[in-house]
Amino acid sequence: MSKSAKLAVLGSINADHILNLAHFPRPGETVIGKQYQIAFGGKGANQAVAAGRAGADIAFIACVGADDTGERIRQQLAQDQIDTSPVETIAGEATGVAMIFVNGDGENSIGIFAGANAALTPACVERHQQVIKDADALLMQLESPLESVLSAAKIAHQHQTQVILNPAPATQLSDELLALIDIITPNETEAEILTGIAVKSSEDAARAAGALHEKGIGTVLITLGSRGVWLSEQGNGQHIPCFRVEAIDTIAAGDTFNGAFITARLEGQAVVDAVHFAHAAAAIAVTRPGAQPSVPWRAEIDAFLQQQG
Ligand code: ATP
Numbered sequence: 290m291s292k293s294a295k296l297a298v299l300g301s302i303n304a305d306h307i308l309n310l311a312h313f314p315r316p317g318e319t320v321i322g323k324q325y326q327i328a329f330g331g332k333g334a335n336q337a338v339a340a341g342r343a344g345a346d347i348a349f350i351a352c353v354g355a356d357d358t359g360e361r362i363r364q365q366l367a368q369d370q371i372d373t374s375p376v377e378t379i380a381g382e383a384t385g386v387a388m389i390f391v392n393g394d395g396e397n398s399i400g401i402f403a404g405a406n407a408a409l410t411p412a413c414v415e416r417h418q419q420v421i422k423d424a425d426a427l428l429m430q431l432e433s434p435l436e437s438v439l440s441a442a443k444i445a446h447q448h449q450t451q452v453i454l455n456p457a458p459a460t461q462l463s464d465e466l467l468a469l470i471d472i473i474t475p476n477e478t479e480a481e482i483l484t485g486i487a488v489k490s491s492e493d494a495a496r497a498a499g500a501l502h503e504k505g506i507g508t509v510l511i512t513l514g515s516r517g518v519w520l521s522e523q524g525n526g527q528h529i530p531c532f533r534v535e536a537i538d539t540i541a542a543g544d545t546f547n548g549a550f551i552t553a554r555l556e557g558q559a560v561v562d563a564v565h566f567a568h569a570a571a572a573i574a575v576t577r578p579g580a581q582p583s584v585p586w587r588a589e590i591d592a593f594l595q596q597q598g
């Protein structure tokens with residue numbers, strides 16, 4: 290694959306309302322926040338931005354509402370080097386929203402209103418099928434209707450477009466969908482929901498990866514937060530640690546990892562090198578607040594890697 294290999298990302302766009310507080314409110318409790326910001330997010334958009342800023346040739350299939358937020362997000366995506374022609378504006382719908390609490394340990398808890406993201410139907414996928422056919426890889430997540438993810442995976446599979454799925458938020462998936470995936474990137478929770486195997490050790494990760502290989506997926510990358518990833522290719526597994534940084538907010542760490550990883554793969558980097566590149570991008574992201582505001586540009590990732598030797 291060359292530098293001009295094309296990426297299609299299909300997924301969600303949200304306006305993130307982020308409230309930092311000392312601890313998560315318990316049922317019935319009110320906690321006074323320390324800081325509040327609205328920033329652009331959504332797993333699909335975050336991954337598209339991570340790829341765009343890392344240098345991918347990328348088009349994004351998504352939906353925004355016919356509101357001011359949707360228009361501003363579309364403009365920002367274009368500035369992030371993304372072809373937004375497959376981003377539809379849905380009349381009568383609001384742009385998706387995520388309400389995010391971040392506690393004093395930098396952990397987050399998220400509630401979502403899909404809004405216009407629900408309009409990313411199989412019919413919408415069909416309208417943009419040429420983008421998928423023309424791409425070398427299709428990257429998706431699960432904040433879009435599942436039947437649309439399946440339709441897109443089928444189109445990609447039929448046209449030799451590699452399918453990479455970040456199965457977040459966690460849910461069980463059909464064998465039909467899993468069989469169409471080339472690379473899957475669950476975190477530990479998602480891996481457990483997909484396989485029934487709790488990932489507490491390398492042995493568990495190897496078994497969970499094995500269960501996903503049995504469904505027909507060649508490459509499994511289980512992300513382990515600050516411990517890095519478990520990479521398993523056709524059953525050959527290894528732990529690849531990530532960089533040690535002072536994490537302040539892990540929102541979009543996984544999204545940055547995914548967008549950067551597939552960008553590096555499409556440049557022809559070996560899988561292990563692409564994981565290092567993605568670890569660097571995600572390490573930078575966790576040192577900054579918010580989703581898209583935290584995603585680094587290529588020059589920042591290259592400088593970080595150089596510094597780390
Ligand atoms: P999120 O839902 O918070 O976006 P996730 O659960 O999908 O993330 P994680 O497994 O938490 O994904 O992390 C993905 C990658 O981000 C890790 O493999 C690593 O590269 C990077 N990362 C996450 N947390 C840290 C950290 N504390 N320090 C350095 N890198 C981190």
Ligand code: RIB
Nearest residue numbers: 303330331332387541580
């Ligand atoms: O992965 C982080 C994202 O999840 C946030 O940007 C929020 O929009 C939710 O979709």
